[in-house]
Amino acid sequence: MGKTLQFTLNGTPVTLEVDAERTLLWVLRTDLALTGAKYGCGEGLCGACTVLVDDEALPACQITIGEVAGREIQTIEGLARNGALHPLQEAFAAVDALQCGFCTPGMILKAYGLLISNPQPSRAEIVAGLDDNLCRCGAHLRIIHAVEIAAAAMKGGRS
Amino acid sequence: MKRSGPRETPTPRDPMADTAAGLTRRSFLKRMGLMGGGLVVYLTIGDGAGTAMARAPRQGFLGAKVPSDFNAFLRIGADNRVTCFVGKIEMGQGPITSFAQMMAEEMDVPYASVDVVMGDTDLCPWDAGTWGSLSTRYYGIFVKEAASEAKGVLKSLAAEKFSVPVDRLQTEKGTIFDTRQPSRRVSYGELTAGKLIERHLETLPPLKQHTAYTISGRPHLRRDARVKVTGEALYAADMRLPQMRYARILRPPAHGARLLTVNTAAAEALPEVEVVRDDDLVAVLHPRPDGAAEALASVKATFDLPKTGIDDRTIFEHLLQKAPPAAVAAEAGDLAKGAQASVTLLEETYLNSYVAHAPMEPHAALATVAGGRATVWASTQSPFSVQREVAGALGLPDDKVRVITPFVGGGFGGKSASAQAVEAARLSQRVGRPVMVAWTREEEFFFDTFRPAAVVKIRSGLDAAGRMTLWDYKVYFAGRRGCENFYTIPHHREAVHGEWRMAPGIHPFDVGPWRAPAANTNVYARDLHLHLMASLAGQDPLAFRLNHLEDARMRRVLEAAADRFGWTALKSPSGKGYGIACGIDAETYVAAMAEVAVNPDSGHIDVKRVVCAQDMGQVVNPQGATIQMEGCITMGLGYALSEEIRFSDGRLRDRNFDTYAIPRFSWLPRIETVIVPNPDLPPKGGGEPAIICMGGVLASAVYDATGAKVRQLPMTPARVKAALEAVG
Ligand code: FES
Numbered sequence: 001m002g003k004t005l006q007f008t009l010n011g012t013p014v015t016l017e018v019d020a021e022r023t024l025l026w027v028l029r030t031d032l033a034l035t036g037a038k039y040g041c042g043e044g045l046c047g048a049c050t051v052l053v054d055d056e057a058l059p060a061c062q063i064t065i066g067e068v069a070g071r072e073i074q075t076i077e078g079l080a081r082n083g084a085l086h087p088l089q090e091a092f093a094a095v096d097a098l099q100c101g102f103c104t105p106g107m108i109l110k111a112y113g114l115l116i117s118n119p120q121p122s123r124a125e126i127v128a129g130l131d132d133n134l135c136r137c138g139a140h141l142r143i144i145h146a147v148e149i150a151a152a153a154m155k156g157g158r159s
Numbered sequence: 160m161k162r163s164g165p166r167e168t169p170t171p172r173d174p175m176a177d178t179a180a181g182l183t184r185r186s187f188l189k190r191m192g193l194m195g196g197g198l199v200v201y202l203t204i205g206d207g208a209g210t211a212m213a214r215a216p217r218q219g220f221l222g223a224k225v226p227s228d229f230n231a232f233l234r235i236g237a238d239n240r241v242t243c244f245v246g247k248i249e250m251g252q253g254p255i256t257s258f259a260q261m262m263a264e265e266m267d268v269p270y271a272s273v274d275v276v277m278g279d280t281d282l283c284p285w286d287a288g289t290w291g292s293l294s295t296r297y298y299g300i301f302v303k304e305a306a307s308e309a310k311g312v313l314k315s316l317a318a319e320k321f322s323v324p325v326d327r328l329q330t331e332k333g334t335i336f337d338t339r340q341p342s343r344r345v346s347y348g349e350l351t352a353g354k355l356i357e358r359h360l361e362t363l364p365p366l367k368q369h370t371a372y373t374i375s376g377r378p379h380l381r382r383d384a385r386v387k388v389t390g391e392a393l394y395a396a397d398m399r400l401p402q403m404r405y406a407r408i409l410r411p412p413a414h415g416a417r418l419l420t421v422n423t424a425a426a427e428a429l430p431e432v433e434v435v436r437d438d439d440l441v442a443v444l445h446p447r448p449d450g451a452a453e454a455l456a457s458v459k460a461t462f463d464l465p466k467t468g469i470d471d472r473t474i475f476e477h478l479l480q481k482a483p484p485a486a487v488a489a490e491a492g493d494l495a496k497g498a499q500a501s502v503t504l505l506e507e508t509y510l511n512s513y514v515a516h517a518p519m520e521p522h523a524a525l526a527t528v529a530g531g532r533a534t535v536w537a538s539t540q541s542p543f544s545v546q547r548e549v550a551g552a553l554g555l556p557d558d559k560v561r562v563i564t565p566f567v568g569g570g571f572g573g574k575s576a577s578a579q580a581v582e583a584a585r586l587s588q589r590v591g592r593p594v595m596v597a598w599t600r601e602e603e604f605f606f607d608t609f610r611p612a613a614v615v616k617i618r619s620g621l622d623a624a625g626r627m628t629l630w631d632y633k634v635y636f637a638g639r640r641g642c643e644n645f646y647t648i649p650h651h652r653e654a655v656h657g658e659w660r661m662a663p664g665i666h667p668f669d670v671g672p673w674r675a676p677a678a679n680t681n682v683y684a685r686d687l688h689l690h691l692m693a694s695l696a697g698q699d700p701l702a703f704r705l706n707h708l709e710d711a712r713m714r715r716v717l718e719a720a721a722d723r724f725g726w727t728a729l730k731s732p733s734g735k736g737y738g739i740a741c742g743i744d745a746e747t748y749v750a751a752m753a754e755v756a757v758n759p760d761s762g763h764i765d766v767k768r769v770v771c772a773q774d775m776g777q778v779v780n781p782q783g784a785t786i787q788m789e790g791c792i793t794m795g796l797g798y799a800l801s802e803e804i805r806f807s808d809g810r811l812r813d814r815n816f817d818t819y820a821i822p823r824f825s826w827l828p829r830i831e832t833v834i835v836p837n838p839d840l841p842p843k844g845g846g847e848p849a850i851i852c853m854g855g856v857l858a859s860a861v862y863d864a865t866g867a868k869v870r871q872l873p874m875t876p877a878r879v880k881a882a883l884e885a886v887g
Pocket residue numbers: 038039040041042043044045046047048049050059060061062
């Protein structure tokens with residue numbers, strides 16, 4: 001069952017001895033102790049588990065670890081650099097774009113994926129881009145605002 | 160009803176039956192040990208008559224076991240940091256910020272020097288649970304009193320140190336100085352360093368006046384934002400311990416199902432799997448959660464399935480049949496006379512459906528039970544109840560169980576019940592290792608304590624002058640909160656048949672408190688009905704309310720909402736799609752106005768705009784209060800438009816977000832909030848009130864847009880279309 005897989009995780013190469021059929025979310029959370037990606041539904045319906053795979057925001061509960069072999073994964077833990085928050089993180093904190101915070105890592109990565117493919121999204125594009133990510137606390141308004149602020153700060157760059 | 164499946168928890172003991180517990184001196188010392196030694200001023204109060212108030216146990220349900228000794232609430236470190244201990248938990252409503260503000264304000268220490276420890280039964284003073292918008296309203300007073308007394312004792316210590324009378328001293332930013340010689344100055348940390356001091360204070364210092372506030376009443380950003388945006392914030396399911404096991408538990412397919420046979424042979428044959436059977440609890444354990452899921456999938460079980468004939472359509476008849484006699488919440492005049500005085504009568508029945516809490520974080524708990532002690536990290540709103548339940552299930556004394564509440568990923572009332580903690584503790588006791596029980600989304604829906612389905616019947620009358628003469632209000636199973644009548648109606652009666660709590664034989668599954676319990680249903684029915692009454696009277700719905708309203712606070716919030724909204728007089732249905740609702744919740748007054756458009760072909764409601772005005776007395780954190788209003792409005796779109804649990808014979812049809820639709824970005828209206836200032840009133844609730852208007856304001860707006868009376872929430876497209884067809 002164990003198979004040696006290699007991928008890049010938050011910029012660092014990783015080699016894992018693991019069953020390729022296992023779900024990325026559980027490998028991240030359990031084997032790699034990165035608990036920033038959350039379990040919210042397990043069915044690709046809530047976005048709490050969102051990570052970036054080769055710059056595309058995807059639900060980690062719907063991906064096997066085998067599928068990410070050779071690819072680049074970014075989780076919320078890898079977003080801040082040397083203690084400096086990413087502009088999206090800054091913006092979320094600056095406008096209180098969160099309450100319980102459980103949806104927050106997924107929201108930020110979903111927004112990051114959006115901004116990588118569309119650096120200056122309109123409000124309607126932000127709404128459409130984030131619509132599959134659920135937030136029960138109702139932080140939506142402020143999340144949109146945070147993404148607008150971050151987009152302006154990033155000026156089309158990645159940070 | 161009898162619960163099926165492995166979900167029995169010990170019968171909760173009456174919390175009031177216990178003797179006053181709380182933190183004793185011994186537990187302060189224990190806390191010092193837990194926190195790595197401590198430089199704590201142990202402050203005690205003397206026996207003088209002036210201190211009797213502080214020494215008397217807190218009265219009533221909310222405060223009965225909250226220690227009156229303020230040491231329970233704070234610790235001053237040699238580094239001048241102040242730690243504030245509260246039994247409440249942080250699930251998003253922001254008390255972690257407002258408690259720090261209150262503590263810093265009353266103690267005169269910098270806001271940034273306060274740390275807040277919440278929901279840890281070993282470290283924090285007892286609390287009944289985080290619900291009911293009570294954190295600031297009630298618990299906040301305890302925190303402020305503790306801070307104020309601590310400051311008084313520190314001043315008396317400084318007075319001795321400087322050999323000057325206390326009244327010559329002043330406090331400022333965590334220091335005390337001599338007003339005649341300001342260079343004579345000592346910090347709180349220096350005063351307390353390395354000493355355990357027991358000090359008596361003869362009289363309680365008064366709390367600050369709000370006009371003197373510099374920290375409370377000012378907007379503060381969430382202090383937990385940084386850890387939440389970096390992923391460092393830990394929730395119960397993120398906890399890890401060496402040798403821990405992830406459990407999955409065999410669940411019945413329907414409520415009321417009985418386990419007949421179970422075969423775990425295939426699971427036992429899997430590597431690393433451990434199967435536990437403990438009475439009704441059948442669980443598989445594995446070092447990884449996905450391994451446990453795989454093992455559970457291999458367990459074969461048969462169940463005896465119930466045939467109740469009750470589903471989400473027949474439930475309302477069932478509820479009416481089973482309704483207990485009325486508890487009369489209020490009445491005046493004589494209903495028969497009111498009916499006689501009426502020239503127009505309107506009688507309507509309104510229905511509300513079962514609604515799930517559906518926090519983004521499902522219930523989770525990690526328990527480790529060993530050597531006659533248990534520690535449980537639980538996603539809960541009630542750590543002290545969990546402590547008692549776990550102790551009961553394990554046969555341990557309460558004080559051998561420590562419950563630690565990490566960040567909670569939303570609760571809304573749904574985590575007042577925390578059966579997962581008992582499950583994890585039982586399993587850990589059995590296998591002698593730490594065990595994590597993290598519910599799946601399906602389990603979260605299945606075992607939710609739903610907001611109950613409910614029926615409201617209203618019979619009301621108007622006289623020839625268009626004044627309300629009669630208000631005969633009956634609410635079944637939603638509960639009393641929010642049913643009160645604050646309008647001037649000579650003959651009225653509010654009858655409450657059944658509360659929102661579990662009632663044997665009534666609901667097909669568990670029910671419980673859901674953000675502003677009962678009020679959402681009551682305000683929906685009342686405000687839609689009032690809108691229809693205004694329409695019958697040929698009056699503008701806002702003017703109609705004001706004509707019947709003497710309560711100045713309610714008039715003010717209505718007028719504030721109207722002002723922001725730009726309300727113009729209309730006769731409904733005007734086609735504009737304007738709605739109104741208002742009410743009182745957690746002693747806060749709230750009014751909302753909305754604009755909707757209804758698609759006649761699809762029945763879809765587009766909410767364009769919601770304005771909400773709220774008078775919540777003093778506001779500790781205006782930023783946090785505004786965010787709670789926005790959150791309530793957004794969340795409230797769900798129960799108004801889409802959320803309902805569909806079921807039959809105890810089986811749920813809605814078990815994930817594919818069919819249970821909660822509000823999304825694309826549903827957002829323009830949201831505007833107004834806080835109506837009322838600083839002379841002590842703080843009132845803020846986490847719930849703004850949600851109570853959402854059903855009523857949108858239902859009345861739909862009527863105004865189309866003339867359709869949607870008599871059941873949620874207003875799904877199908878119900879809207881049916882109501883539109885009835886208009887013709
Ligand atoms: S947990 Fe992956 S989308 Fe919900």
